[in-house]
Amino acid sequence: MELQTRKPNRLKNYDYSQNGAYFITICVQDRKPILSQIIVGEGLAPPVLKLLPFGECIKEQINNLEIRYENVKIDNYVIMPNHIHILMRIENQTGGASPSPTVSDIICAFKSLSTLECKKLLPIDILFQRSYHDHIIRDDIDYQQIWQYIDENPIKWAEDKYNTNI
Template sequence: MPSHYDPQKHHRRSIRLKGYDYTTAGAYFITLCTHQRECLFGTIEDGQMQLSLLGQIVQSCWLRLPQHFQSVELDAFVVMPNHVHGIIWLGGMDCRGEAFAPRLIASSQDIHTNASPPPKDGTQPGSIGAIVQNFKSVSTRRINQLRKTAGRPVWQRNYYERIIRDQRALQNIRRYIQNNPLSWWQDQLHPNHPSKY
């Protein structure tokens, strides 16, 4: 990850490392988008997110993740009208030293910049993929129960993840998540910008 996090360039792309173990302790920046980018979760008013009932369900499901996954701790998080940003720590926040230690990384030819597809051989238990899958499944079920729309998609099939490599990147991403509601109208002015979801 670059030493300076530029949200307009980096927040909507996935760097999926071939062969990387996504059960590895550390911090992961996750973005999930609604199906067809439908604004389901509320509205932005005066730079503040006002959650709808569906947005409250999504927030509740996210905050309950540590109850379902013992190794998970949550960091900065925001529900937006048509997407969610959050930082998940695997192994807890006390693993920061390990998370930000230098690692052997796949060569640049092994780095892909598209959303993470479900693995062909199934999702590894305790992985970021398994956590996201659980969150999407539970929140979709609860939302569709409320709407009486069984089987209707809530989320895009894929999700976006980024391994957070250092403390500076962590602080920049936290700041970006916190300020995301303030940039909502700017995003709406450029719906076809290449960095859009």
């Protein structure tokens, strides 16, 4: 059986350790809704996002990114039932002796540590799908649109094609 060739998901010749803002999406393996629940409000009340135990674990690991990497800032994020969106910035200081971590290094460490911590709650083999999606933020308008998308993601969950409760 011949394996399908995967298309590269990173921008060719782009330095993913350079200063900038990045929008990251990480999906749960098989898109299982194990991170949170979205409880639909009554009447005009907005939906409420309630983190499940794995989601709480993920929240802690997202918050630890700024501690683990002094040049990483988490500006916004949302932990959906089966995926995570993170808006982060890399802010390198000039003249540093050691190389800065790339977005890939940061996400790889995040996924690995999150999986280890979640395994303490329940035995799981694989928490996340292989790889992740990234989008390099190009300007302030792009940044504001991504911010709004993250904030509105729970509201639009009922329409999401990966919502298994539809």
